[in-house]
Amino acid sequence: MALFGKSKDAQPVEHFPVEKTAAEWKAQLSPAAFTVLREHGTERAGTSPLNGEKRKGVFHCAGCGQALFTSDTKFESGTGWPSFFKPLDGAIATTEDRSYFMLRVEVHCSRCGGHLGHVFPDGPRPTGERYCMNGVSLTFEPDNA
Structure with a gap:
C-alpha cells in the first residue's frame, strides 16, 4: 500500500515498496522507458512491438517486474498502444x-x-474500461506451456 506525506513545497509525496534514485532508474532503464515510467512521458502510437503481442502470458512493469495484466485481458483498441x-488485482x-x-x-x-498510461471508460465488456498502456513501460513473459 502506498504511503502519503507532504514534501517541503507542500506537494503530496507518495512512497512505494520499490524506490530508487533517478540515477538508479536511469542506470536500469532504457532512455525511452525512463522518460515514460519516471517522467510521465508517452511513446508514439504504433511503435511498441507489444501492441501486436498475441501469445499467452503476463505483462509486467518494466521498472520493477510486477505482474500487471494477463494476455487474456488484452484487446485490439485501434489506438496504437497495448490495451x-x-x-x-x-x-x-x-x-x-x-x-x-x-x-x-x-x-x-x-x-x-x-x-x-491512462484508463478510459470506452473499453469492451465485461469491464467497459480501456487501460491504454505505453509498451515501453511493460515487459512480456510468455507462458511456458
Whole structure:
C-alpha cells in the first residue's frame, strides 16, 4: 500500500515498496522507458512491438517486474498502444491527471509508482474500461506451456 506525506513545497509525496534514485532508474532503464515510467512521458502510437503481442502470458512493469495484466485481458483498441480491459488485482493504482488542459485517469504501478498510461471508460465488456498502456513501460513473459 502506498504511503502519503507532504514534501517541503507542500506537494503530496507518495512512497512505494520499490524506490530508487533517478540515477538508479536511469542506470536500469532504457532512455525511452525512463522518460515514460519516471517522467510521465508517452511513446508514439504504433511503435511498441507489444501492441501486436498475441501469445499467452503476463505483462509486467518494466521498472520493477510486477505482474500487471494477463494476455487474456488484452484487446485490439485501434489506438496504437497495448490495451487491456482489466489489470491484475492490486497491480495498479490511479491518480487524476490534469495535464494538457484535460482530466484523465493516470495508471501507475502500485509497486514502484512507474507511469504506465491512462484508463478510459470506452473499453469492451465485461469491464467497459480501456487501460491504454505505453509498451515501453511493460515487459512480456510468455507462458511456458
